[in-house]
Amino acid sequence: MDRGEEPVLNQSLLEEPSSRNSPAEDPQAKSLPSRVWIETKKLWRVVGPAIVARLAGYSMNVITQAFAGHLGDNELAAISIVNNVILGFSFGLLLGMASALETLCGQAFGAKRYPMLGIYLQRSWIVLFIGCILLTPIYIFASPILKLIGQTDEVAELSGVVSLWVLPLHFSYAIQFPLQRFLQSQLKNFVTLWTSLVVLVFHALISWIFVYVLDFGIVGAAVTLDISWWLQCIMLLVFVTCGWCPLSWAGLSMEAFSGLWEFVKLSAASGVMICLEFWYYRILILMTGYLEDATLAVDALSVCMTINGWELMIHLAFLAGTGVRVANELGAGNGQAAKFAAKVSVAESSFISLFICVLVIALHDKIGYIFTSSTDVLQEVDHLSYLLGITILLNGVQPVLSGVAVGSGWQAWVAYINLFCYYIIGLPLGIVMGWVANLGVLGIWGGMILGGTAVQTVLLAIITSRRDWEKEARTAGQRVKQWSTPDPDTRTEEQQ
Structure with missing residues (x-):
């Protein structure tokens, strides 16, 4: 099949389908609302x-x-x-x-x-x-x-x-x-x-x-x-x-x-990056089980984590979408387009998390009714609802920044950041606030948010904002050449 007959896979990622037969148009020349709308549709x-x-x-x-x-x-x-x-x-x-x-x-x-x-x-x-x-x-x-x-x-x-x-x-x-x-x-x-x-x-x-x-x-x-x-x-x-x-x-x-060894190294870095994050809040539930009134604390925390888990699925989808959009644009050599895609994704994911955060806080004394009718558990969920709102708010930013890292190939760096923030700062702070300060589950969760998730989000934001995106595009181009077989069209042109 002729390459020109593939309308979806072979069109430029920065062009609308109708633009294939028209002169090239600089995306930067479009108005900001127009660019945001185009990127939103792709995302x-x-x-x-x-x-x-x-x-x-x-x-x-x-x-x-x-x-x-x-x-x-x-x-x-x-x-x-x-x-x-x-x-x-x-x-x-x-x-x-x-x-x-x-x-x-x-x-x-x-x-x-x-x-x-x-x-x-x-x-x-x-x-x-x-x-x-x-x-x-x-x-x-x-x-x-x-x-x-x-x-x-x-x-x-x-x-x-x-x-x-x-x-x-x-x-x-x-x-x-x-x-x-x-x-x-x-x-x-x-x-x-x-x-x-x-x-x-x-x-x-x-x-x-x-x-x-x-x-x-x-x-x-x-x-x-x-x-x-x-x-x-x-x-x-x-x-x-x-x-x-x-x-x-x-x-x-x-x-x-x-090339399996290079693939194993990137896969291992990706696995550690996600796994350290995935297990962080599971450790929170395990730690809560060692409190004095463990049954009540675990029941209330499980309600909050279930709500957080459902809401997090939205932002994990943004992680996937951001990774695809950033990787596509970097692979095409468009560093500034990748940067713009990251900005749009962070903004839209943050807006959704802000809306849900406000909803949770407004219904702080009612959200527990979805899962239980126990008065004690409902009161404990009410006490934890503000921390749940903060966690949801951070969900809107942190997974998207992880998606930028995945799309760019920075998994190893993020794995080190996750290890440092979650397990060297967050967990010890949670232990101190939970047991030493005698704040119970409120202290454990609060310490893990402030010491782990919040610090990790700030570090990822700083790293992302300071990247040289044109250099990232060149790095992506080199990675594609290094890990690919020679392109048939390019090889033919070189032989001619």
Whole structure:
């Protein structure tokens, strides 16, 4: 097929479709509102479907926990622990490792080196599959690990059974996460949106059948997650390999095994960056469990974290959208356009978080009714609602700046910043405010926000604002050349 016949993949990322037959137009010459509107449309082509897909995936776990909750308290505790601790650990690490594709595929797409997207996808499959194998002992020895950190024998044993049954789900991450980033980097993520919605409905149906109709109990609840995640994997795999990505997928290639070490280093940096962040607030819940009135504190904090988790899905979608837009523009050699894309994304994400923050604070004494009718828990949620509002406000900026880092390839720097802010400043400050100052959960969470999240956001903002974006574009161009096979068109021109 002639390259000129590909209207979507081959048009310039900075031009409207109608401009292909007209003289080149400088985007800087347009008015600011016009530029913002154009960038907003490009950004939301990724963010919109990503929000729906992430909310659907989050809701699948909620559905499973809801069905398990009707089986008994121990079953609910076991499913919750496996979802949030066992699966949560591998989810955060493997999701982060897959985000290396947002850098490489996004920049290769911007540079119009489309065949390399398929090569990068296969390299990511290899690296993540090896990562899954290395993480498997956590699932096999889940029961003794949980006993070691203080879980009761009954809950730990049941969690160990569930963790073995969700091993297939664990390995699905190695296939699905790279596929999602491969598709979103070339703006084909609407397929992820629709498959997520289909699988969500399917998951609710088979959960009811397995748990109630077939009476498979907690094992049935775990198996439904395996089936649903692998169903989406298969649907995305069929889309990619059966002709809907003709320029970026040319079949399996031995070239995927070359340059693996460099790919491993970028994937590892990405994994550490996301995992350190992903685990930060899970540690908050674990620390709260050691307070004197732990049950009340954990219940109230769980309500706040659930609200925060749902809201965070919006800004994680902005992380993905920002990563794609920045990577696309840097790959195309447009440093100033990448900088402008970052500014628009931060502004729009911040506006959404500000609106939700105001809503949470205005309804501070009512938001707990969504999850509980306990007077004590409602009062504790009321006390924590202002910290929840601050956390939501920071959500509007921090993930977007992480998206800029992913799109630019700064993952290693951000991993060091996360380690410093979260675990050297934030956690100790939370411990001091929680126990030494005797402020309880309010002190732990407040210390972790002020010492960790807020400091990290300020540092990322300073780094982002001081970058030389034209230099970043040149670096992206060098990375694409270094990690790519020679472009056929360029090679032909050189031979002539």
